[in-house]
Amino acid sequence: MIKAIIIDDEQLARDVIRKFLEDFDQIEIAAECANGFEGIKAIAEHQPELLFLDVQMPKLTGFEMLELLDPAPVIVFSTAYDQYAIKAFELSAADYLLKPYSRDRFKEAVNKALDKIHKPEENKKSLDKLQESSLSKEKIDRIVIRSGSKLTIISVDDIDYIEAQDDYVEVHSAGKKYLKQMTMKALENSLPDEFVRVHRSAIIHIDRLDKIEPYSKDSYVAILKSGEKVSVSRSGYQLLKEKLGF
Amino acid sequence: MKHPLSGKALLFYLLAWAAIIVAHANILYYQLGFDFIYSVTDSLIYNISFLGFGLLYWYVVQYITPNNQGITATVLNQGLAVVIGVSFLTYLCNSFLASFGVDNPDVSAFLSMSIPWRIFLGTFFLGMIVLVYYLLQYTSSLKQKEKDEVELQHLLKNAELETLKFQLNPHFIFNSLNSISSLTLTNPEKAHEMVVKLSEFLRGSLGQKEAELHTLKDELAQMNRYLEIERIRFGDRLVLEEDINEGCYDRMVPNLILQPLYENAIKYGIYEQLESVKIFTRTYCTEEYLTILISNNYDSESTPQKGKGIGLKNVRNRLELIYGKSDLVTIKRERDNFTIELQIPQTQKRKDD
Secondary structure (H helix, E strand, O other): OEEEEEEOOOHHHHHHHHHHHHHOOOEEEEEEEOOHHHHHHHHHHHOOOEEEEEOOOOOOOHHHHHHOOOOOOEEEEEEOOHHHHHHHHHOOOOEEEEOOOOHHHHHHHHHHHHHHHHOHHHHOHHHHHHHHHHHHOOOOOEEEEEEOOEEEEEEHHHOOEEEEEOOEEEEEEOOEEEEEEOOHHHHHHHOOOOEEEEEOOEEEEHHHEEEEEEOOOOOEEEEEOOOOEEEEOHHHHHHHHHHHOO | OOOOOOOHHHHHHHHHHHHHHHHHHHHHHHHOOOOHHHHHHHHHHHHHHHHHHHHHHHHHHHHOOHHHHOHHHHHHHHHHHHHHHHHHHHHHHHHHHHHHHOOOHHHHHHHHHOHHHHHHHHHHHHHHHHHHHHHHHHHHHHHHHHHHHHHHHHHHHHHHHHHHOOOOOHHHHHHHHHHHHHHHHHOHHHHHHHHHHHHHHHHHHHOOOOOOEEEHHHHHHHHHHHHHHHHHHHHHHEEEEEEEOHHHOOOEEEOOOOHHHHHHHHHHHHHOOOOOEEEEEEEEEOOOEEEEEEEEEOOOOOOOOOOOOHHHHHHHHHHHHHHOOOOOEEEEEOOOEEEEEEEEEOHHHHHHO
């Protein structure tokens, strides 16, 4: 049996999926969720192989939810918004259903998803792809962080700086630190222009910068308004110079 | 532009020439002592030729204008044309009048002696006429420009209003269709009901070109169709409450002005919190204003996605264009409640009554 979870904030939209899944004896619906928070919990509990995911949902979008899943199940997106299709495929979604869709179209999507489930080696790449998905040049407004079962949503305006920590990034906001599994490169690409990669292991929010002082012959240190210090490399110093025009 | 000397102006022109004809004949008869027939004939032939020439000259004026030739070129060209025209005409008249001089040497001498005078006077008359033509042309083009300007302003305002008008959100349509597709599988009766509601809503929204304003009653009826559809979609998560003063039903409001406000309320209320959203509509009115308040609860802790203020900005701009006031929209952001207040001026309506 393949376990599936349906996550959509509209009951009627979930009903269609439930109804159409009656054609697939090998798929069992483990849970139905009305938002991303419930979804995260249900996924942790049931460990499904297949996810039917809406994009626009309360609090947490389907994409943001997906970022928090590792490993991610095979995903079929369903949404009324066609502008998300490219991003969905970048995230190696099995398929992308535009609401409303026909029974045949749904079958096609599920069959694609089943193929993917049976060839897990291809699916492994999905998370790496997800991390680099910011290549789509889309800038983010907020960042979602999961620690245990707790989710925190931080507006990019509230981020002071970010430091690399092995496979993670450490987001500093108002004196607090949050760990997120992501590469510096991916984060750098998706953050808006107010953020500058000042060092291989640091990105700062330029609005928070107080001053820059020389540290050694080839490096500098940025002192933030909060008093926190961040190392700046020579190339980082050049970037700041361009950005701030000093 | 049509010939300016028509109707009353033409009569005035003819009268002026009649006065000149009389004066001309008088001078010849009384002052210079020519006989009556010659005096009258000379005056008529000479002046009627110029009268006609002056009328026809309008068509020359139309082709030589400062707009297409520049002022200096126009003055030079016109000066030259007038002098040549007058000289030629004088020559023609003189040749005709010369038959009187065959057995009257006085006439013959007068004709050759008076040529410079005739050219001078003719040039003077024609010059005056040309000047009048140019003046008339100038004022008429000024008036035309003003009219064009007003027309242009009007067109611009209309175009702007058109872009600010409520635009049907395709996602709303597709999500509604998806709800219907779901209901057809589980609850055909309800699906039918929703198709009817959606049709009614579309009828009211797609054909909204006719009138800029309609009554509050019509506006609320249309909004109810929209909200009922959303209620089928979101179920218990959308709670609607209202306090409508029915005495305000006949007040005028811009077509579908409330739609973006409800869309916003649903977007913030539904997508930025997990609890249900309560949308509260309240209206009351005075002689001068109709006030509409739409509020929704929201999660003040939430981190909304950006780029959601366009609907509200359009409402503000549209009201400003229609009523010429920029302070008709007020936003109140309380701890967990978001309220938008619209003040719709009612003076226009009373004028129409």
